[in-house]
Amino acid sequence: MAIILRFVDKEGFLRERFFDIVMVEDTTAETLHQEISKVLLHHNLQVERMQGQGYDGASNMRGEWNGLQALFLRDCSYAYYVHCFAHQLQLALVAASKKVDPIWVFFSSLSTIVNVICASPKRLNEFHVAQVMHITELVVAGECETGRGLNQIGTLHRPGATRWGSHFTSVCDLIDKYDATCTVLEFIMDDKSTESLRAEASGAYNAIRSFQFIFILHLLKEIMGLTDVLCRELQHKSQDILNAMNLVEVTVNSLQKLRENGWEDFLEKVECFCKQHDIDIPTMDGQHSVSTRRSYCQQRSITTEHHYRVDIFYAAIDFELVELNGRFSERAKELLILSSSLDPVDGFKAFNIDNICTLAEKFYPQDFTRQELHILRSELIIYESDVPHYDVLKNVPTLSELCRGFFETKRSQRYQMIDRLIRLVLTCATRWRMTFWLIT
Incomplete structure (x- = not known):
């Protein structure tokens, strides 16, 4: 010490x-x-x-x-x-969100997806080609604007344990380049030259095409988007304490507002993304069975809406609020x-x-x-x-x-x-x- x-x-x-x-x-x-x-x-x-x-x-x-x-x-x-x-605030917020088990699984899948896509120059080049094809299709269909600085080709960024804002950047990258990512994963799954990589790509593809993955992807974008401004503000060498403390209050209030009034709009946004990319949407009033920790044979029956709204949406925001309130007493x-x-x-x-x-x-x-x-x-x-x-x-x-x-x-x-x-x-x-x- x-x-x-x-x-x-x-x-x-x-x-x-x-x-x-x-x-x-x-x-x-x-x-x-x-x-x-x-x-x-x-x-x-x-x-x-x-x-x-x-x-x-x-x-x-x-x-x-x-x-x-x-x-x-x-x-x-x-x-x-x-x-x-400023000390690793965003990383602490990420750690807080990982206390929700499905979010921990999400980050594990996210790392796998980024590694599969970006691990070799060949796959990275395929990823760039897939982006060009996707952008071209959107422009032809009139769903994408053209102009200087728009529709840039990029890569997926790894969420790093020591880099500010890397998790938020990684989440945003995947949303923006979702179609290209799925395309490359499909290419790898069809490539018979590497069996182990095919299996890894198959697992990543199954994850990225699930409703729960998309739900958490957008949830983290919402939460990290609210906290990212605060994280960047607190890194400034010269700080206006009054403004910084006010920003803490604003961030907490924004998260609380999202928790109390943001569910319907958020779910609609997720479902819209899923429809746009042909992802199956579960029936929210259907039954969702979750195995308990004591025994896989014992299950608690809850609705699908309860699972996503209470066990993930509310839980993730609550852990963020606890972290912020604990650090800024x-x-x-x-x-x-x-x-x-x-x-x-x-x-x-x-x-x-x-x-x-x-x-x-x-x-x-x-x-x-x-x-x-x-x-x-x-x-x-x-x-x-x-x-x-x-x-x-x-x-x-x-x-x-x-x-x-x-x-x-x-x-x-x-x-x-x-x-x-x-x-x-x-x-x-x-x-x-x-x-x-x-x-x-």
Whole structure:
């Protein structure tokens, strides 16, 4: 386990330093908590003075009750945990959707399809030829527009475990190139030169021609389309926290709206695609039997609509909502929104005295006495007329540079309470993957 300390030095520089590396017997929250505490104690660093903690998004780290961050919060209730927002968010959402068994099977089939099509130059060339034929047929039938930049020939992209947006791209590719994909799979099935590849192509073809595969394909396009904007926004080097937090709310609300009101329109879209490509559509009020885990002989009888609507549609969206709400807790969002009032970007446009005072009073009560809170508000009134108009500081782009500017211009002595609050915020707010933060 690597331990990294994040702190602001006396001159206002934000530092992150490798501190120690520790061998651990396991990665349970309790073990990690004990080992980190030992390291801090060995160097005479008090856990009670922590101002933040950050880890990856594993459940043993971020668990609300027994995760590592929760254990340290019991030692120090102001050691706020702010998970790196952009850290593999989309991959975490994909992992959440895979908790629905049919979706896990879908991704397995998707990988097979992409591998069969793109594994050799010969099959890839056949795929390109099939696309040209399909586009030509659509143009002749008047079902496809022509023009510059339209109807581009491409390939299927593999959903990668470490690449942003690759799953969404892969799903969209398959929808756009569905006919060409089926054509190439049929070519391979008719090719008697490679028996093993024929069998693999046959399995892939049977999967891609099933209603359940098409249903999940479009469902993931809908869900990932809603979350992809958020994932890309959170990767920006410079973030507007207020807009980012607003986008989290918008994404959650959009998913909730899809869950509550989107079933009929979504099913109609799937059935339209199936009719267009001659895929059998099951009767929704028919019976759908599912084997239980205890015995293949035991089955629960449900309607086909229940299977697709409840077991897949609702379940997939619910797992996404749980993931988003777990990663962006109300407390963390409030902390960052209030902290953004100190951000000097765009000429201190986010500056708000009431928000800054609320930040100090609500999130840092141990660092400010009641008298110091009164002093803070008085300093902020003078600060508002001074710093945003001071040539040296009015154009600083980040809070860390503002902190350094405070030291260099001796504003840290004039605005001691504001300087203290800025240092606290800098110590807590981060986007790094794995850090353990401590203010010294």
